[in-house]
Every structure is written in structure tokens, then in C-alpha cells.
Amino acid sequence: MSSTTRESTRDAILEGALEVLQRGGLRDARMEDVAAAAGFSRQSVYYHFRSREELLSALLDRGLGDLVGEMQRAVASAPTEELVLVALRFFAANEVLCRLLVTELWGISGDPNEPREIVARLDAEVTGPMARRLEEEAAAGVITCDQPWITAQALLGQVTGVAFEPIVAGKTVDLELIEPVLRGFTRAVLGLPAESATSGAQSGDGRS
Structure with missing residues (x-):
């Protein structure tokens, strides 16, 4: 073959x-x-x-690769406050990956090394690029961010909280409800002014 x-x-x-x-x-x-x-x-x-475990691990690895690609493209071009929304939309569209991540990170797979490897990969390929973007924009005076790494972790943590919980519970992720709240939270954390109702609908056309 x-x-x-x-x-x-x-x-x-x-x-x-x-x-x-x-x-x-x-x-x-x-x-x-x-x-x-x-x-x-x-x-x-x-x-x-x-084995079944090897198959699920390969599926998880492919899903993580898709997530990394999506986030790295967003870091290169999307407005800063949109980065967490890109992650949110990805997880909402990839429920199987969410369930696999929860399974592995809780150690249900039986491989004690796999959760550490997943976290290390996400840190290096998702959190790291986002933190560098925050650091660059803070240095340019675009946002307020004294701790880029911790801020990136905290913002991405909000995504996993609002996306993973309903998915694991078998519910639908309500993007229309969650996105405005998450965008407003992100802007507040980064020291950006609150959006009006009209400007919020138009966001995503360029960097803040």
C-alpha cells in the first residue's frame, strides 16, 4: 500500500x-x-x-491541528477582541473534539502523558501566539495588557467554560447569546471602550 x-x-x-x-x-x-x-x-x-484508543487519539490530534490552524490564521489577521470568538465558533462547530478534549484532559483515556502533551501543544501553538499578539498591541498602545500570557490563558479559559459545559451536557452552544457577552468581556479586559449596539454588529472588519 x-x-x-x-x-x-x-x-x-x-x-x-x-x-x-x-x-x-x-x-x-x-x-x-x-x-x-x-x-x-x-x-x-x-x-x-x-485499538479504539489509538483511533480516538488520532481523531483528537487531527482536531487539534484544525484548531491550531484556525487560531493562527486569526492571530495573523482578526481584530484582537475577535480571537476568543474564533475559538468559540470553532468549538461550537466541532462538538466531537470538545468531548474528546474533556475525556483526555480528565485522564479518562488511561494515558497519564496525553493530557500533559495536549496542554503543552495548546500552550505552544494557541496560547503562545495569542499572547505575543497581545504583547505587541500593548507595546503599541492599542490595548492595556500587563501580563499577555496570563491574559491569553484567562480569555481562552472563558471560551472553554461557555462552550464545553453545554456541549458535554448535550446542549447547543447559543452563539447569539454568548458572543456579545464574551466580546464585551474581552474588550473590558483589554482596556478597549465598550461597543455600542450598532458598532458591535459591525465588528470584525478590521483591527481595533
């Missing part, structure tokens, strides 16, 4: 796993169901992923 074929097969299996997890919970996900959803035999799934 060529490397290209192997990679495309792995991707198809991961898509099948995502479909199975979207239909049900982590506890009910079986390799047989993943194989059926992906259109492969059970043996093919086990050829690429030796």
Missing part, C-alpha cells in the same frame, strides 16, 4: 469515526461501527489503528 493510499484510507476511517461519534457518545463507539461508516472492513480499521 502506497503512502498516499495509506493516508487517504486513514483519513476516511477518521471521517467514519467522526460520523459515529456525532451520532452517539464515546462510550458507545465501536470499531465495527467505524468500519461500516467508513466503508472498510473491521480488519482494515485495525490495520491502521491498533
Whole structure:
């Protein structure tokens, strides 16, 4: 099997796993169901992923890669107060990733190293770039931020709080309700003036 074929097969299996997890919970996900959803035999799934845990870990890794890419693009171009909203929208659109993150960070997977690896990756590839952006804008006088790293952690922590709790509880993340509150909170933390109702609807056109 060529490397290209192997990679495309792995991707198809991961898509099948995502479909199975979207239909049900982590506890009910079986390799047989993943194989059926992906259109492969059970043996093919086990050829690429030796266990259910390895499959879920690969799915989590792919999801984290998508999150990192989304956040790094936002750090490069989005208005500062929009960064946390980008993370919020990503998690709201990727409920399976949220559930996997909660599972791993609570240590349910049984691998004591994986939660530490996830946190280290998020720190390096999400929190770090956001903190550097805050530091640059604070130095330029655009925002007020004495502790960029802690501020980035705190703002991203707000996202996980308002997104993960309803998702894990099987509820919908109400973006229309949450986004204005989170944007206002972020602007207050960064020393930006409060938005009027009309300017809030127009935000996202450029940097603050």
C-alpha cells in the first residue's frame, strides 16, 4: 500500500469515526461501527489503528491541528477582541473534539502523558501566539495588557467554560447569546471602550 493510499484510507476511517461519534457518545463507539461508516472492513480499521484508543487519539490530534490552524490564521489577521470568538465558533462547530478534549484532559483515556502533551501543544501553538499578539498591541498602545500570557490563558479559559459545559451536557452552544457577552468581556479586559449596539454588529472588519 502506497503512502498516499495509506493516508487517504486513514483519513476516511477518521471521517467514519467522526460520523459515529456525532451520532452517539464515546462510550458507545465501536470499531465495527467505524468500519461500516467508513466503508472498510473491521480488519482494515485495525490495520491502521491498533485499538479504539489509538483511533480516538488520532481523531483528537487531527482536531487539534484544525484548531491550531484556525487560531493562527486569526492571530495573523482578526481584530484582537475577535480571537476568543474564533475559538468559540470553532468549538461550537466541532462538538466531537470538545468531548474528546474533556475525556483526555480528565485522564479518562488511561494515558497519564496525553493530557500533559495536549496542554503543552495548546500552550505552544494557541496560547503562545495569542499572547505575543497581545504583547505587541500593548507595546503599541492599542490595548492595556500587563501580563499577555496570563491574559491569553484567562480569555481562552472563558471560551472553554461557555462552550464545553453545554456541549458535554448535550446542549447547543447559543452563539447569539454568548458572543456579545464574551466580546464585551474581552474588550473590558483589554482596556478597549465598550461597543455600542450598532458598532458591535459591525465588528470584525478590521483591527481595533
